[in-house]
Amino acid sequence: MSAGLEERGVGVAAEVFEEHRGLLFGVAYRMLGTVADAEDAVQDAWLRWSAADRADVADVKAYLVRIVTNIALDRLRSARAQRETYVGPWLPEPMLTSPDVAADAELAESVSMALLVVLETLSPLERAVFVLREVFGFPYAEIAEALDRSETSVRQLGTRARKHVEARRPRFSAGRRERRAVTERFFDAALGGDLNRLMEILAPDVALWTDGGGKARAARRVIHGADKVCRWLRGVSDDPYQGVQPEDMRVRRVELNGEPGLVFEGPAGPLCAVTAEVDATGRIGKVLLVVNPDKLRSVAEGRTLPT
Structure with missing residues (x-):
């Protein structure tokens, strides 16, 4: 019984x-x-x-x-x-997202690769307070109880975290729809090998991050500058990658973390996930490539971020 x-x-x-x-x-x-x-x-x-x-x-x-x-x-x-x-730049693990996430600006922002990268620069406690307060809207009193801290100290952590994020979060002169259009144009130019168009779309000080974790071919340092980024993209597009010839790769346009993304796939599964970030000038200011196979498993499984 x-x-x-x-x-x-x-x-x-x-x-x-x-x-x-x-x-x-x-x-x-x-x-x-x-x-x-x-x-x-x-x-x-x-x-x-x-x-x-x-x-x-x-x-x-x-x-x-x-x-x-x-x-x-x-x-x-x-x-x-x-x-x-960690070997080379560290990036968050991308996740497929549904159209519902992309349509909700606040939700999309809360899971964007850009924000997750910024959150990495916070202390663990600051990150916890920011996520619970700014993303999920929990009252400070509940957060203080959850973290076993005074409400005053939690408010201070929240203020510090918010200022830190705001200082490093991308600023935009264009609306969300226009930014998505710029990202799509960048993908078109990159996939088409149109270097002149790429140079027009990339910001002069664009940064390229490639996360291989020592398990896949990737740049060990962040690459800066439109010319260098173009040359790097051109180089990898012409050569075999992880033993897969370019003609044997398939490219899918997907939604990754609430933003337009690309997934390059070989016969055995995903090889690379690509997202981009538009800067205040309306150009591409950051390109993020995740090639660490450990961080492509959820994409390979077709899992979507729960909302």
Whole structure:
């Protein structure tokens, strides 16, 4: 009899957890920047939730967010030390997104590669406060309870994080639709090998980031300048990559993190995911290429970011 009650209790706990899984993954992904780490954090949260005394939990959502946030904080502190020895530039793991995400400007911004890159420059606590407050709209009092900090200190962390992000977040003179059009023109020129058009679209000080993690061919440093970026793009487009000839590659236009993206695929799966960022002048100011195979798994699986 008691075993049956226990099984029903676990079943109810699982149902409740599943209702909030998308939210928990969203918090963890924005905190950690990779799908695998976010999934591990959510799984750890489930283990803690299933083993907890849930009778006194008044606000399940807040309780679960508190669990996953603190798990993500612990993982982020460890990850930051590991990333110091990462081979080449480190970029967040891209995720496919649905048209609904692209249509929601605030949601798209919250998962954009540009913002995730900026969040990497925050301290773990600043990042937690920013994600919970600015992305998910949690009250400072709840965030303070989740982080076991005073509300005053959490507000200070939030203010510092917001100013830091605003100082480094791209500024735009054009609207979202116009920026998407610029990105699409850049992709057209790059895929067509039109160097003159590329030079017109790229900002003079454009930066090219390539994340190979030592597991795929990539530039070990960020490449700066339109001429150098053009030469690099031209070079990789003409040569075999990871043993795949250019004529054996397929290019898909997709939505990555709420923005237009490209996925280059070989016979065995994705080789590269590409996104671009428009600067304040209306040109491409940053090009982000993820070629680390560990960071292409969710794209290969066709997974989309839950909303």
